[in-house]
Amino acid sequence: MLVNRIRYRNYAAAAGILLSVTSFNATAQSANQAWVTDELSTYVRSGPTDGYRIIGTLNAGEQVEVLETSGDYTRVRNSDGNAVWVLSNELQETPSAVEQLPALEAQVEELTAELDGINEAWEQRVSSMTETLEVRERRIAELEASNQELDSQAEQSRQQVRGLQARLETQEEDLLMRYFMYGGGVAGAGLLVGLIVPHLPRRRKKRDRWF
Template sequence: MQLTKIRCRYYAAAAGVLLSMSSINVSAQTGNQAWVTDELSTYVRSGPTDGYRIIGTLNAGEQVDVLETSGNYTRVRNSEGNAVWVLSDELQQTPSAIEQLPALEQQVEELTAELDGINDAWEERVSSMTETLEVRERRIAELEASNQELDSQSERSRQQVRALQARLETQEEDLLMRYFMYGGGVAGAGLLVGLIVPHLPRRRKKRDRWF
Protein backbone atom coordinates (compact mmCIF):
# COMPACT_ATOMS: atom_id res chain seq x y z
CA MET A 1 0.00 0.00 0.00
CA GLN A 2 2.79 2.34 0.98
CA LEU A 3 4.70 1.36 -2.19
CA THR A 4 1.67 2.15 -4.29
CA LYS A 5 1.37 5.62 -2.77
CA ILE A 6 5.06 6.26 -3.42
CA ARG A 7 4.66 5.19 -7.04
CA CYS A 8 1.63 7.46 -7.45
CA ARG A 9 3.56 10.40 -6.04
CA TYR A 10 6.49 9.60 -8.33
CA TYR A 11 4.26 9.44 -11.39
CA ALA A 12 2.55 12.67 -10.38
CA ALA A 13 5.89 14.40 -9.95
CA ALA A 14 7.12 13.08 -13.29
CA ALA A 15 3.93 14.23 -14.96
CA GLY A 16 4.38 17.64 -13.39
CA VAL A 17 7.95 17.85 -14.68
CA LEU A 18 6.85 16.79 -18.17
CA LEU A 19 4.03 19.31 -18.17
CA SER A 20 6.37 22.06 -17.04
CA MET A 21 8.89 21.15 -19.75
CA SER A 22 6.19 20.97 -22.40
CA SER A 23 4.85 24.33 -21.30
CA ILE A 24 8.29 25.78 -21.99
CA ASN A 25 8.25 24.39 -25.57
CA VAL A 26 4.69 25.48 -26.30
CA SER A 27 4.49 28.41 -28.74
CA ALA A 28 1.18 30.12 -29.32
CA GLN A 29 0.25 30.41 -33.01
CA THR A 30 -3.26 31.73 -32.90
CA GLY A 31 -4.69 33.17 -36.10
CA ASN A 32 -2.72 30.81 -38.39
CA GLN A 33 -4.31 28.30 -40.71
CA ALA A 34 -3.15 24.93 -41.94
CA TRP A 35 -4.52 22.03 -43.92
CA VAL A 36 -4.39 18.32 -43.32
CA THR A 37 -2.23 16.62 -45.93
CA ASP A 38 -4.03 15.30 -49.00
CA GLU A 39 -2.56 11.83 -48.73
CA LEU A 40 -4.43 10.62 -45.65
CA SER A 41 -6.90 11.20 -42.87
CA THR A 42 -5.17 11.52 -39.51
CA TYR A 43 -6.01 10.69 -35.94
CA VAL A 44 -6.23 13.44 -33.35
CA ARG A 45 -5.44 13.16 -29.68
CA SER A 46 -6.45 14.88 -26.53
CA GLY A 47 -2.86 15.92 -25.76
CA PRO A 48 0.51 16.67 -27.41
CA THR A 49 2.09 13.20 -27.06
CA ASP A 50 1.48 9.68 -28.27
CA GLY A 51 0.41 8.78 -24.75
CA TYR A 52 -2.83 10.71 -25.00
CA ARG A 53 -5.86 8.89 -26.23
CA ILE A 54 -7.23 9.19 -29.75
CA ILE A 55 -10.42 11.20 -29.75
CA GLY A 56 -11.22 11.43 -33.45
CA THR A 57 -9.89 12.04 -36.95
CA LEU A 58 -9.34 14.88 -39.38
CA ASN A 59 -10.17 14.36 -43.03
CA ALA A 60 -7.52 14.68 -45.72
CA GLY A 61 -7.36 18.24 -47.00
CA GLU A 62 -9.47 19.64 -44.15
CA GLN A 63 -8.73 23.24 -43.15
CA VAL A 64 -7.97 23.91 -39.49
CA ASP A 65 -6.97 26.87 -37.32
CA VAL A 66 -3.57 26.52 -35.65
CA LEU A 67 -3.68 27.33 -31.95
CA GLU A 68 -0.28 26.24 -30.62
CA THR A 69 2.59 23.80 -31.11
CA SER A 70 4.21 21.49 -28.59
CA GLY A 71 6.96 19.10 -29.61
CA ASN A 72 5.87 17.04 -32.59
CA TYR A 73 2.22 17.95 -32.14
CA THR A 74 0.14 20.98 -33.04
CA ARG A 75 -3.10 21.97 -31.37
CA VAL A 76 -5.71 22.92 -33.94
CA ARG A 77 -9.39 23.80 -34.08
CA ASN A 78 -11.38 21.84 -36.63
CA SER A 79 -14.46 22.89 -38.59
CA GLU A 80 -16.69 21.72 -35.74
CA GLY A 81 -14.96 24.05 -33.28
CA ASN A 82 -13.17 21.30 -31.34
CA ALA A 83 -9.56 21.87 -30.21
CA VAL A 84 -7.50 18.71 -30.78
CA TRP A 85 -3.86 17.71 -31.13
CA VAL A 86 -2.42 16.36 -34.39
CA LEU A 87 1.08 15.46 -35.57
CA SER A 88 2.72 18.57 -37.08
CA ASP A 89 4.09 16.50 -39.98
CA GLU A 90 0.54 15.74 -41.04
CA LEU A 91 -0.24 19.42 -41.62
CA GLN A 92 0.73 21.59 -44.57
CA GLN A 93 0.84 25.35 -45.02
CA THR A 94 -0.69 25.43 -48.49
CA PRO A 95 -4.35 24.82 -49.31
CA SER A 96 -5.15 21.23 -50.09
CA ALA A 97 -6.10 20.01 -53.52
CA ILE A 98 -9.69 19.69 -52.31
CA GLU A 99 -9.68 23.36 -51.29
CA GLN A 100 -8.02 24.43 -54.54
CA LEU A 101 -10.24 22.30 -56.77
CA PRO A 102 -13.15 24.80 -57.12
CA ALA A 103 -10.75 27.64 -57.94
CA LEU A 104 -8.89 25.41 -60.39
CA GLU A 105 -12.16 24.35 -62.00
CA GLN A 106 -13.15 28.02 -62.29
CA GLN A 107 -9.80 28.82 -63.91
CA VAL A 108 -10.26 25.89 -66.28
CA GLU A 109 -13.72 27.16 -67.22
CA GLU A 110 -12.38 30.68 -67.78
CA LEU A 111 -9.49 29.40 -69.87
CA THR A 112 -11.83 27.15 -71.82
CA ALA A 113 -14.16 30.08 -72.50
CA GLU A 114 -11.19 32.22 -73.52
CA LEU A 115 -9.89 29.49 -75.81
CA ASP A 116 -13.37 29.07 -77.30
CA GLY A 117 -13.48 32.81 -77.95
CA ILE A 118 -10.05 32.72 -79.55
CA ASN A 119 -11.10 29.70 -81.60
CA ASP A 120 -14.30 31.41 -82.74
CA ALA A 121 -12.40 34.59 -83.64
CA TRP A 122 -9.79 32.57 -85.51
CA GLU A 123 -12.43 30.56 -87.36
CA GLU A 124 -14.22 33.80 -88.29
CA ARG A 125 -10.95 35.28 -89.49
CA VAL A 126 -10.11 32.16 -91.48
CA SER A 127 -13.63 32.14 -92.94
CA SER A 128 -13.26 35.80 -93.94
CA MET A 129 -9.86 35.11 -95.45
CA THR A 130 -11.29 32.09 -97.29
CA GLU A 131 -14.16 34.17 -98.66
CA THR A 132 -11.73 36.90 -99.74
CA LEU A 133 -9.54 34.28 -101.39
CA GLU A 134 -12.53 32.77 -103.18
CA VAL A 135 -13.59 36.22 -104.42
CA ARG A 136 -10.07 36.88 -105.67
CA GLU A 137 -9.91 33.49 -107.36
CA ARG A 138 -13.24 34.14 -109.09
CA ARG A 139 -12.02 37.58 -110.17
CA ILE A 140 -8.79 36.08 -111.49
CA ALA A 141 -10.77 33.42 -113.38
CA GLU A 142 -13.01 36.13 -114.87
CA LEU A 143 -10.00 38.20 -115.91
CA GLU A 144 -8.33 35.15 -117.45
CA ALA A 145 -11.50 34.30 -119.37
CA SER A 146 -11.80 37.93 -120.52
CA ASN A 147 -8.15 37.91 -121.54
CA GLN A 148 -8.64 34.73 -123.53
CA GLU A 149 -11.69 36.25 -125.24
CA LEU A 150 -9.69 39.38 -126.07
CA ASP A 151 -6.89 37.21 -127.43
CA SER A 152 -9.40 35.35 -129.59
CA GLN A 153 -10.91 38.61 -130.84
CA SER A 154 -7.44 39.99 -131.52
CA GLU A 155 -6.50 36.87 -133.48
CA ARG A 156 -9.72 37.09 -135.50
CA SER A 157 -9.02 40.77 -136.17
CA ARG A 158 -5.50 39.96 -137.32
CA GLN A 159 -6.84 37.27 -139.62
CA GLN A 160 -9.38 39.71 -141.06
CA VAL A 161 -6.66 42.32 -141.56
CA ARG A 162 -4.46 39.77 -143.33
CA ALA A 163 -7.39 38.74 -145.51
CA LEU A 164 -8.16 42.36 -146.36
CA GLN A 165 -4.52 43.05 -147.12
CA ALA A 166 -4.36 40.02 -149.39
CA ARG A 167 -7.56 41.10 -151.12
CA LEU A 168 -6.29 44.65 -151.49
CA GLU A 169 -3.03 43.41 -152.96
CA THR A 170 -4.99 41.25 -155.41
CA GLN A 171 -7.17 44.19 -156.40
CA GLU A 172 -4.10 46.38 -156.83
CA GLU A 173 -2.51 43.75 -159.05
CA ASP A 174 -5.73 43.46 -161.09
CA LEU A 175 -5.97 47.23 -161.42
CA LEU A 176 -2.33 47.50 -162.39
CA MET A 177 -2.81 44.75 -164.95
CA ARG A 178 -5.81 46.59 -166.35
CA TYR A 179 -3.78 49.78 -166.55
CA PHE A 180 -1.05 47.93 -168.37
CA MET A 181 -3.52 46.34 -170.72
CA TYR A 182 -5.30 49.64 -171.35
CA GLY A 183 -2.04 51.47 -171.83
CA GLY A 184 -0.75 48.72 -174.09
CA GLY A 185 -3.94 48.82 -176.11
CA VAL A 186 -3.74 52.57 -176.49
CA ALA A 187 -0.09 52.38 -177.41
CA GLY A 188 -0.77 49.58 -179.89
CA ALA A 189 -3.63 51.50 -181.45
CA GLY A 190 -1.49 54.61 -181.73
CA LEU A 191 1.31 52.63 -183.29
CA LEU A 192 -1.08 51.04 -185.71
CA VAL A 193 -2.53 54.39 -186.63
CA GLY A 194 0.98 55.74 -187.01
CA LEU A 195 1.80 52.94 -189.39
CA ILE A 196 -1.38 53.15 -191.41
CA VAL A 197 -1.76 56.89 -191.78
CA PRO A 198 1.39 57.46 -193.85
CA HIS A 199 0.21 54.95 -196.40
CA LEU A 200 -3.17 56.49 -196.90
CA PRO A 201 -3.60 58.40 -200.21
CA ARG A 202 -3.54 62.09 -199.80
CA ARG A 203 -6.31 64.16 -201.17
CA ARG A 204 -5.22 66.74 -203.67
CA LYS A 205 -6.34 70.19 -203.13
CA LYS A 206 -8.13 71.87 -205.97
CA ARG A 207 -6.71 75.14 -207.03
CA ASP A 208 -9.11 77.93 -207.61
CA ARG A 209 -8.71 79.44 -210.98
CA TRP A 210 -9.72 83.02 -211.55
CA PHE A 211 -9.44 82.84 -215.30
Protein backbone atom coordinates in the same frame (compact mmCIF):
# COMPACT_ATOMS: atom_id res chain seq x y z
CA MET B 1 -6.46 24.05 -89.91
CA LEU B 2 -5.88 27.56 -88.59
CA VAL B 3 -8.91 27.46 -86.27
CA ASN B 4 -7.78 24.18 -84.67
CA ARG B 5 -4.28 25.53 -84.06
CA ILE B 6 -5.79 28.62 -82.44
CA ARG B 7 -8.07 26.43 -80.31
CA TYR B 8 -5.16 24.30 -79.08
CA ARG B 9 -3.16 27.44 -78.34
CA ASN B 10 -6.06 28.89 -76.37
CA TYR B 11 -6.48 25.68 -74.37
CA ALA B 12 -2.78 25.70 -73.53
CA ALA B 13 -3.10 29.32 -72.43
CA ALA B 14 -6.11 28.41 -70.30
CA ALA B 15 -4.16 25.61 -68.63
CA GLY B 16 -1.37 28.06 -67.85
CA ILE B 17 -3.84 30.56 -66.43
CA LEU B 18 -5.44 27.83 -64.34
CA LEU B 19 -2.09 26.79 -62.89
CA SER B 20 -1.26 30.42 -62.17
CA VAL B 21 -4.59 30.88 -60.39
CA THR B 22 -3.98 27.74 -58.34
CA SER B 23 -0.51 28.91 -57.34
CA PHE B 24 -1.86 32.32 -56.44
CA ASN B 25 -4.58 30.80 -54.29
CA ALA B 26 -1.98 28.69 -52.51
CA THR B 27 0.30 31.61 -51.71
CA ALA B 28 -2.60 33.85 -50.75
CA GLN B 29 -3.67 31.62 -47.86
CA SER B 30 -3.22 32.94 -44.35
CA ALA B 31 -0.12 31.74 -42.54
CA ASN B 32 -2.20 30.28 -39.67
CA GLN B 33 -4.18 27.93 -41.89
CA ALA B 34 -3.28 24.39 -42.91
CA TRP B 35 -4.90 21.31 -44.34
CA VAL B 36 -4.59 17.67 -43.50
CA THR B 37 -2.88 15.77 -46.33
CA ASP B 38 -5.14 14.15 -48.90
CA GLU B 39 -3.53 10.74 -48.61
CA LEU B 40 -4.97 9.68 -45.25
CA SER B 41 -6.88 10.48 -42.11
CA THR B 42 -4.51 11.20 -39.27
CA TYR B 43 -4.66 10.58 -35.54
CA VAL B 44 -4.50 13.50 -33.16
CA ARG B 45 -3.10 13.52 -29.64
CA SER B 46 -3.61 15.50 -26.52
CA GLY B 47 0.05 16.62 -26.43
CA PRO B 48 3.07 17.29 -28.68
CA THR B 49 4.77 13.88 -28.37
CA ASP B 50 4.02 10.26 -29.14
CA GLY B 51 3.61 9.67 -25.43
CA TYR B 52 0.30 11.52 -25.30
CA ARG B 53 -2.81 9.52 -25.88
CA ILE B 54 -4.75 9.54 -29.15
CA ILE B 55 -7.96 11.47 -28.74
CA GLY B 56 -9.37 11.38 -32.25
CA THR B 57 -8.71 11.79 -35.96
CA LEU B 58 -8.72 14.47 -38.60
CA ASN B 59 -10.18 13.72 -42.01
CA ALA B 60 -8.01 13.83 -45.12
CA GLY B 61 -8.12 17.29 -46.66
CA GLU B 62 -9.77 18.88 -43.61
CA GLN B 63 -8.93 22.54 -43.01
CA VAL B 64 -7.53 23.45 -39.59
CA GLU B 65 -6.23 26.55 -37.83
CA VAL B 66 -2.57 26.41 -36.78
CA LEU B 67 -2.04 27.50 -33.18
CA GLU B 68 1.57 26.57 -32.39
CA THR B 69 4.36 24.12 -33.20
CA SER B 70 6.44 22.04 -30.81
CA GLY B 71 9.00 19.56 -32.08
CA ASP B 72 7.46 17.23 -34.66
CA TYR B 73 3.92 18.19 -33.71
CA THR B 74 1.67 21.14 -34.46
CA ARG B 75 -1.27 22.22 -32.33
CA VAL B 76 -4.31 22.95 -34.49
CA ARG B 77 -7.97 23.80 -34.06
CA ASN B 78 -10.35 21.65 -36.11
CA SER B 79 -13.77 22.52 -37.53
CA ASP B 80 -15.42 21.50 -34.25
CA GLY B 81 -13.34 24.07 -32.35
CA ASN B 82 -11.22 21.48 -30.53
CA ALA B 83 -7.47 22.11 -30.11
CA VAL B 84 -5.45 18.96 -30.79
CA TRP B 85 -1.89 17.97 -31.67
CA VAL B 86 -1.00 16.39 -35.02
CA LEU B 87 2.27 15.45 -36.70
CA SER B 88 3.54 18.47 -38.64
CA ASN B 89 4.45 16.37 -41.70
CA GLU B 90 0.80 15.35 -42.01
CA LEU B 91 -0.22 18.94 -42.67
CA GLN B 92 0.14 20.93 -45.89
CA GLU B 93 0.04 24.64 -46.61
CA THR B 94 -2.14 24.42 -49.71
CA PRO B 95 -5.84 23.61 -49.82
CA SER B 96 -6.69 19.97 -50.29
CA ALA B 97 -7.78 18.64 -53.64
CA VAL B 98 -11.26 18.06 -52.24
CA GLU B 99 -11.64 21.75 -51.41
CA GLN B 100 -9.93 22.98 -54.58
CA LEU B 101 -11.96 20.80 -56.92
CA PRO B 102 -15.24 22.84 -56.98
CA ALA B 103 -13.36 26.12 -57.44
CA LEU B 104 -11.15 24.60 -60.11
CA GLU B 105 -14.14 23.12 -61.91
CA ALA B 106 -15.84 26.53 -61.87
CA GLN B 107 -12.70 28.19 -63.19
CA VAL B 108 -12.34 25.54 -65.90
CA GLU B 109 -15.97 26.03 -66.90
CA GLU B 110 -15.53 29.80 -67.01
CA LEU B 111 -12.33 29.55 -69.05
CA THR B 112 -13.92 27.00 -71.37
CA ALA B 113 -16.84 29.34 -72.01
CA GLU B 114 -14.42 32.20 -72.65
CA LEU B 115 -12.36 30.07 -75.01
CA ASP B 116 -15.47 28.95 -76.84
CA GLY B 117 -16.35 32.61 -77.36
CA ILE B 118 -12.83 33.33 -78.62
CA ASN B 119 -12.94 30.31 -80.93
CA GLU B 120 -16.34 31.34 -82.27
CA ALA B 121 -15.06 34.85 -82.96
CA TRP B 122 -11.98 33.43 -84.71
CA GLU B 123 -14.11 31.02 -86.74
CA GLN B 124 -16.37 33.88 -87.83
CA ARG B 125 -13.33 35.96 -88.75
CA VAL B 126 -11.75 33.09 -90.68
CA SER B 127 -15.08 32.41 -92.39
CA SER B 128 -15.34 36.06 -93.39
CA MET B 129 -11.77 36.01 -94.68
CA THR B 130 -12.52 32.82 -96.62
CA GLU B 131 -15.63 34.36 -98.18
CA THR B 132 -13.66 37.48 -99.13
CA LEU B 133 -10.95 35.30 -100.67
CA GLU B 134 -13.53 33.31 -102.63
CA VAL B 135 -15.10 36.53 -103.94
CA ARG B 136 -11.68 37.79 -105.04
CA GLU B 137 -10.87 34.47 -106.70
CA ARG B 138 -14.17 34.55 -108.59
CA ARG B 139 -13.48 38.15 -109.66
CA ILE B 140 -9.99 37.19 -110.83
CA ALA B 141 -11.43 34.24 -112.77
CA GLU B 142 -14.01 36.54 -114.40
CA LEU B 143 -11.31 39.06 -115.35
CA GLU B 144 -9.11 36.30 -116.78
CA ALA B 145 -12.03 34.95 -118.83
CA SER B 146 -12.84 38.47 -120.06
CA ASN B 147 -9.18 39.01 -120.93
CA GLN B 148 -9.08 35.76 -122.89
CA GLU B 149 -12.23 36.76 -124.76
CA LEU B 150 -10.74 40.17 -125.59
CA ASP B 151 -7.54 38.49 -126.77
CA SER B 152 -9.60 36.20 -129.01
CA GLN B 153 -11.53 39.15 -130.42
CA ALA B 154 -8.29 41.06 -130.99
CA GLU B 155 -6.80 38.08 -132.82
CA GLN B 156 -9.90 37.84 -135.01
CA SER B 157 -9.63 41.57 -135.74
CA ARG B 158 -5.95 41.16 -136.65
CA GLN B 159 -6.81 38.31 -138.98
CA GLN B 160 -9.54 40.41 -140.62
CA VAL B 161 -7.08 43.30 -141.05
CA ARG B 162 -4.52 40.96 -142.62
CA GLY B 163 -7.22 39.64 -144.97
CA LEU B 164 -8.26 43.17 -145.95
CA GLN B 165 -4.64 44.15 -146.52
CA ALA B 166 -4.14 41.10 -148.74
CA ARG B 167 -7.27 41.96 -150.74
CA LEU B 168 -6.15 45.57 -151.06
CA GLU B 169 -2.74 44.51 -152.30
CA THR B 170 -4.39 42.17 -154.83
CA GLN B 171 -6.69 44.94 -156.03
CA GLU B 172 -3.74 47.31 -156.36
CA GLU B 173 -1.87 44.73 -158.41
CA ASP B 174 -4.94 44.20 -160.62
CA LEU B 175 -5.38 47.94 -161.09
CA LEU B 176 -1.71 48.38 -161.92
CA MET B 177 -1.94 45.53 -164.41
CA ARG B 178 -4.95 47.17 -166.03
CA TYR B 179 -3.06 50.44 -166.29
CA PHE B 180 -0.18 48.64 -167.95
CA MET B 181 -2.51 46.85 -170.33
CA TYR B 182 -4.37 50.06 -171.15
CA GLY B 183 -1.13 51.96 -171.72
CA GLY B 184 0.23 49.10 -173.81
CA GLY B 185 -2.94 49.05 -175.87
CA VAL B 186 -2.78 52.77 -176.51
CA ALA B 187 0.89 52.56 -177.44
CA GLY B 188 0.22 49.62 -179.75
CA ALA B 189 -2.65 51.42 -181.43
CA GLY B 190 -0.48 54.49 -181.96
CA LEU B 191 2.29 52.37 -183.41
CA LEU B 192 -0.15 50.63 -185.69
CA VAL B 193 -1.55 53.94 -186.88
CA GLY B 194 1.97 55.19 -187.43
CA LEU B 195 2.72 52.19 -189.61
CA ILE B 196 -0.48 52.29 -191.61
CA VAL B 197 -0.82 56.00 -192.32
CA PRO B 198 2.33 56.34 -194.49
CA HIS B 199 1.05 53.62 -196.80
CA LEU B 200 -2.31 55.15 -197.43
CA PRO B 201 -2.75 56.65 -200.98
CA ARG B 202 -2.52 60.36 -201.10
CA ARG B 203 -5.22 62.38 -202.75
CA ARG B 204 -4.10 64.69 -205.52
CA LYS B 205 -4.79 68.29 -205.12
CA LYS B 206 -6.99 69.86 -207.78
CA ARG B 207 -5.39 72.70 -209.60
CA ASP B 208 -7.46 75.69 -210.42
CA ARG B 209 -7.38 76.49 -214.13
CA TRP B 210 -8.16 79.87 -215.63
CA PHE B 211 -9.60 80.10 -219.03
